[in-house]
Amino acid sequence: MKQCMLGLVIALAGCVGSGSENLERDYRRAVDLYNRKDTSGAQKILERLYNERSGFKNVTLLLGKTHYFSGNFQAARKYFAESSAPQARLWLAKSLSHESERRKDALEILTEITTEDPGELEAWYWLGRVQEQTGQRDQALVSFERAALEGSKLALVHLELSRFYAARGLEEKSRHHKALATMLAPPATDARSKQ
Numbered sequence: 001m002k003q004c005m006l007g008l009v010i011a012l013a014g015c016v017g018s019g020s021e022n023l024e025r026d027y028r029r030a031v032d033l034y035n036r037k038d039t040s041g042a043q044k045i046l047e048r049l050y051n052e053r054s055g056f057k058n059v060t061l062l063l064g065k066t067h068y069f070s071g072n073f074q075a076a077r078k079y080f081a082e083s084s085a086p087q088a089r090l091w092l093a094k095s096l097s098h099e100s101e102r103r104k105d106a107l108e109i110l111t112e113i114t115t116e117d118p119g120e121l122e123a124w125y126w127l128g129r130v131q132e133q134t135g136q137r138d139q140a141l142v143s144f145e146r147a148a149l150e151g152s153k154l155a156l157v158h159l160e161l162s163r164f165y166a167a168r169g170l171e172e173k174s175r176h177h178k179a180l181a182t183m184l185a186p187p188a189t190d191a192r193s194k195q
Contacts, residue, residue, distance in 0.1 A: 121150040155185035
């Protein structure tokens with residue numbers, strides 16, 4: 001009897017394992033389709049995965065994104081509201097911003113996000129967009145300026161990558177990241193160089 005039970009446990013573990021492998025394979029296929037801008041193809045796979053195994057936060061978030069980019073903001077909202085992925089609230093606010101009667105809700109979420117994480121560049125940008133859409137032009141300017149300030153910090157990341165690649169002899173990658181750093185935060189003109 002113990003051998004039968006052990007065999008059953010091993011067989012079940014194999015089924016679960018292969019199911020997880022299939023889930024992961026299908027999810028990767030959906031991500032690939034999504035990245036190639038085939039939202040319809042990705043959506044079909046993701047909806048099947050969603051129905052088979054609810055609670056997979058990455059499936060729920062990506063399914064919301066496929067609806068968002070298809071212009072179906074109501075369906076997108078459903079998935080974003082359900083997702084536990086960290087980015088889901090930002091995507092929920094983005095989808096709400098496309099409907100004039102829901103922009104107040106978008107403002108509330110974006111304000112919460114920027115209060116909780118003042119370094120959240122994309123949330124500042126979207127907060128500025130929604131404030132502008134709702135006629136709050138002065139507040140929108142402040143939010144856009146904050147997004148620009150946070151975005152300039154990205155230049156430091158590219159500069160570090162440039163140094164990292166240069167130290168390893170990867171000159172082409174180094175030049176690429178240095179150019180991005182310069183584009184994001186051009187060097188300040190030094191008054192002494194004009195003398």
